[in-house]
Amino acid sequence: MDKYHRLIGKNFLYLGGEVVVKKIECMEGDLLKVTTDKKIIRIRESELRKELLPIESEIERHEGIMLYRGVQVESGEMTKLSDALMENIKKVQENKEFIDQARSINESAKAIIELKKAQIQMIKLMKGL
Numbered sequence: 001m002d003k004y005h006r007l008i009g010k011n012f013l014y015l016g017g018e019v020v021v022k023k024i025e026c027m028e029g030d031l032l033k034v035t036t037d038k039k040i041i042r043i044r045e046s047e048l049r050k051e052l053l054p055i056e057s058e059i060e061r062h063e064g065i066m067l068y069r070g071v072q073v074e075s076g077e078m079t080k081l082s083d084a085l086m087e088n089i090k091k092v093q094e095n096k097e098f099i100d101q102a103r104s105i106n107e108s109a110k111a112i113i114e115l116k117k118a119q120i121q122m123i124k125l126m127k128g129l
Helices: 044-049 066-070 077-094 094-128
Strands: 012-015 016-024 033-035 040-043
Touching: 033 044, 040 044, 077 094
Parallel strands: none
Antiparallel strands: 012 016, 016 033, 033 040
16 A cells, blocks of 8 residues: 555546545455545556546656646536537527528537547547656
């Protein structure tokens, strides 16, 4: 357990949100119980480094990697985007004059989706470090 002591009090990205590790306990086999400021996570020791991504670490201080802190997906963000797009489809069906505005909204949505794809790529790259 001493090897996990250094994780306590540190910030991590977990499932798109930021958490602070408060306590780590060994359960049966290689299962760990990680208590954070927001939830309790039960995770296999082999998956810990893949699922809890460090936010504040020595790695972050290297040039170009500080952006990692910004890679967070707000819960419900993609749902809001989907809802807005569905609302626009409905408006276009009801009023053909809305088509030009809907095209503009569609382009913005595409840009947001591409940004999220880039953020996911960055997370995958960071896992490999």
